[in-house]
Amino acid sequence: MLTGFNHLTLSVGNLSRSVDFYATLLRFKPEAIWNTGAYLTMGDFWLCLSLSKEALSKQTAEYTHYAFSIRPEDFDEFRNTLLDCGVKAWQNNSSEGQSFYFLDPDGHQLEAHVGSLASRLAACRRAPYDGMRFFD
Template sequence: MLTGFNHLTLAVNDLSRSFDFYSRLLGFRPEAIWNTGAYLSLGELWLCLSLSNEKTAAQAAGYTHYAFSIRQQDFDEFTQRLSDNEVRTWKENRSEGDSFYFLDPDGHQLEAHVGSLASRLAECKQKPYAGMRFFD
């Protein structure tokens, strides 16, 4: 049912510093930035930087998670299977595209996501986050 790696979200302490690190030093392509986050890409990788409220983002997982792609037609069956097996959830979806946020047996934060960076950016252009600007 899962079809591949979808995106990586990292909780960061200083958005400007992290944005500069990933874009200028590592060569990620800036896609969008807003008050509390940024989207960048590197080949097929979609990276989201999410400003953390924690003292140090690395100490508290915060919003750091690993997301896997799933086809829309498989989403309901997949989430039902995980629910039937009492897999715990860690967050409710509030963004574009269906997402199911769940924990593995060791507590790693995972996500099954329908959508792509392109679909997320298209949605954000219709309803941008606070302070959002795009790099076209």
């Protein structure tokens, strides 16, 4: 049911330092930045940087997770199957597009997401995060 890797979200302790690292040193293209995060791309790869106070004090950041694409018509069945098998959710969705946040058997944080960076940016243009700027 999953169709591919969707995006990677990394918790960061210093947003400007991380944006500079990924954009300047690794040559990611900035797509949008706001007070607590940023979206960058490299080719079709979508990277989200999410400011986290926990990232300042922990080796393993709280919000870092791996997201996979899923078709809208498969989402409910996929989520329900995982829940029926005892898979634990680690967060409720609060962003654009359907998302199911779940843990693998070792506690790695995963997400099944309906949508793309383009649909996320379109939603953000309608209702921007605090301090959000877009790079066109």
